[in-house]
Amino acid sequence: MFALLMLLSAAIVMEAPVDTALAMILLILAASNAADAVKDMIYYFTMARHMVGGKMILFKGVVMLDFALLTISLSNIPKSYILTYLVGVHAFSGAVEILRANESRKTVEGPWKMKFAHGLVNIALAALCLIFIKDLEVAVLIYSASLVYSAVLRIIIALRKTAFIVIE
Amino acid sequence: MQMDFHYYATYCAAFLAGYSHEESLDIAYSSQFVDQCSRTLLAKIKAPSDAATTQLQLELMDARTDRVGLQDITRIWSAFHFLPRDLYAEKKGCGKRYLNKYRMICGPNSDLAVKTVELAKGKPLQSVGIAMHVLADTWAHMYFAGTPSLVINNTNYIFFELFPDGEGFKEKPITFAHKTSVPDDPVNSVYTNSLYQSSENSIMNLGHGRAGHLPDYSYARYKYLPAWGEYEEIVKDNPSDYVKAFAQMIYAMKYIRGAIHSFEKDTYDMETVEPLLGRIKEIIEKRQLIACDDWKAFGEELSGQTVTEYAMDRYFDEYTGSSKADRDETFLGRFTRGAIAHKGMVIDEIFKSGSKLAGYAG
Numbered sequence: 001m002f003a004l005l006m007l008l009s010a011a012i013v014m015e016a017p018v019d020t021a022l023a024m025i026l027l028i029l030a031a032s033n034a035a036d037a038v039k040d041m042i043y044y045f046t047m048a049r050h051m052v053g054g055k056m057i058l059f060k061g062v063v064m065l066d067f068a069l070l071t072i073s074l075s076n077i078p079k080s081y082i083l084t085y086l087v088g089v090h091a092f093s094g095a096v097e098i099l100r101a102n103e104s105r106k107t108v109e110g111p112w113k114m115k116f117a118h119g120l121v122n123i124a125l126a127a128l129c130l131i132f133i134k135d136l137e138v139a140v141l142i143y144s145a146s147l148v149y150s151a152v153l154r155i156i157i158a159l160r161k162t163a164f165i166v167i168e
Numbered sequence: 169m170q171m172d173f174h175y176y177a178t179y180c181a182a183f184l185a186g187y188s189h190e191e192s193l194d195i196a197y198s199s200q201f202v203d204q205c206s207r208t209l210l211a212k213i214k215a216p217s218d219a220a221t222t223q224l225q226l227e228l229m230d231a232r233t234d235r236v237g238l239q240d241i242t243r244i245w246s247a248f249h250f251l252p253r254d255l256y257a258e259k260k261g262c263g264k265r266y267l268n269k270y271r272m273i274c275g276p277n278s279d280l281a282v283k284t285v286e287l288a289k290g291k292p293l294q295s296v297g298i299a300m301h302v303l304a305d306t307w308a309h310m311y312f313a314g315t316p317s318l319v320i321n322n323t324n325y326i327f328f329e330l331f332p333d334g335e336g337f338k339e340k341p342i343t344f345a346h347k348t349s350v351p352d353d354p355v356n357s358v359y360t361n362s363l364y365q366s367s368e369n370s371i372m373n374l375g376h377g378r379a380g381h382l383p384d385y386s387y388a389r390y391k392y393l394p395a396w397g398e399y400e401e402i403v404k405d406n407p408s409d410y411v412k413a414f415a416q417m418i419y420a421m422k423y424i425r426g427a428i429h430s431f432e433k434d435t436y437d438m439e440t441v442e443p444l445l446g447r448i449k450e451i452i453e454k455r456q457l458i459a460c461d462d463w464k465a466f467g468e469e470l471s472g473q474t475v476t477e478y479a480m481d482r483y484f485d486e487y488t489g490s491s492k493a494d495r496d497e498t499f500l501g502r503f504t505r506g507a508i509a510h511k512g513m514v515i516d517e518i519f520k521s522g523s524k525l526a527g528y529a530g
Contacts, residue, residue, distance in 0.1 A: 047266050047368060050259070051319040051395045057366070 198297020
């Protein structure tokens with residue numbers, strides 16, 4: 001779902017004027033974070049509060065809500081700041097992907113190398129965006145390319161095989 | 169539990185309960201067949217799909233996790249592999265949504281276990297085999313639920329294997345990996361388990377997937393924190409539980425044969441087991457991933473007959489070669505009728521408790 005939203009965002013960034021595109025992306029990002037936050041909180045209060053380690057789900061919900069509020073509050077600042085914020089979020093997701101790949105390398109069957117490369121490319125594209133931040137149209141184009149790349153990788157990783165215990 | 173217990177140990181228990189060699193083999197086959205009777209197999213032999221007693225890995229991967237899909241999964245897994253211990257259990261401060269899942273936790277000596285055994289009385293041997301599978305699994309799969317649920321079936325990093333050490337036990341941390349291509353390593357306590365999935369109804373959160381195959385190994389003793397347990401550790405002593413399962417199966421089958429008048433909870437035929445306990449414990453406590461050879465040898469010592477190896481397709485030709493009218497009286501026809509009757513009984517009981525997790529038997 002998130003990958004499809006990323007593809008949609010990339011299409012908007014490529015087609016629409018820079019101002020509109022950035023505003024739309026902020027809206028999509030904020031709405032998806034807010035929806036995730038609400039879902040996590042409902043799940044916590046109805047189910048996960050009785051679960052060992054369930055508070056993590058509440059914390060995740062609160063952090064996501066924070067992100068959503070922060071994202072939506074950014075609409076009236078200079079465009080280059082908005083893009084810097086979006087690029088930062090993208091780089092952060094790349095760093096998380098690298099950490100997950102490292103964890104997977106030790107224990108999980110599957111394409112950890114793909115995950116690792118995904119994280120690295122995300123960070124590299126984010127850096128590239130920052131280098132071209134003064135030429136906003138180029139930076140936006142690089143950002144949209146990185147969204148497409150991320151979305152495709154996410155879809156491939158989501159379809160990979162994972163260990164499943166056959167119960168007897 | 170695996171084929172070692174569901175087929176070979178069940179043969180031994182049936183023989184000790186007074187069944188003949190041939191009858192014991194039929195009961196053992198039926199008990200083991202519960203782990204094979206998937207919709208894919210039933211479609212292949214043109215049998216009713218409602219009789220499915222398990223789901224293949226691919227079937228589960230394709231399974232829907234909407235309400236109807238979840239009901240289908242729950243019907244199969246809670247009825248045949250994770251019989252709920254207490255459908256009316258209470259837990260302070262919990263809402264209905266949580267409680268419905270909590271009540272699906274499997275355990276032995278439940279009202280449903282009694283109903284399962286009673287239902288098999290007066291029925292063909294196939295129904296006896298099905299009941300023995302369900303009864304045995306209540307011991308192995310204790311503390312996990314036959315419905316996908318993160319809040320019930322999840323485990324965390326606190327997981328230790330226990331080794332006898334003098335009067336007590338020595339703890340060794342268990343390492344879990346998610347590589348199915350690498351077999352479990354009991355020497356170094358490295359086991360495969362399902363990946364953590366934060367979605368409540370993910371198929372990865374069905375049954376004991378998060379604890380890997382540890383509940384299926386008769387030698388395993390371990391300590392862990394179940395997701396539902398309010399941070400209280402649970403010690404699972406499989407050797408002790410498997411002996412109880414074996415003794416309870418003998419007792420249950422004596423009841424089904426009519427040698428005992430009633431089937432009571434928490435009652436075990438230790439009188440029959442006691443003289444053989446040393447030999448049984450030797451098999452159960454041996455650190456091996458599958459104990460088929462040992463149970464087979466034990467069964468042959470008991471009956472003096474050859475215990476034929478389990479062959480899943482043993483009765484397929486008889487079933488497919490019969491006319492539709494005669495199929496009900498074939499071996500597999502009796503099995504499917506027994507499976508449908510048992511599944512219906514469990515769904516009905518879950519529905520009567522006010523939960524719609526398994527749907528309605530109709």
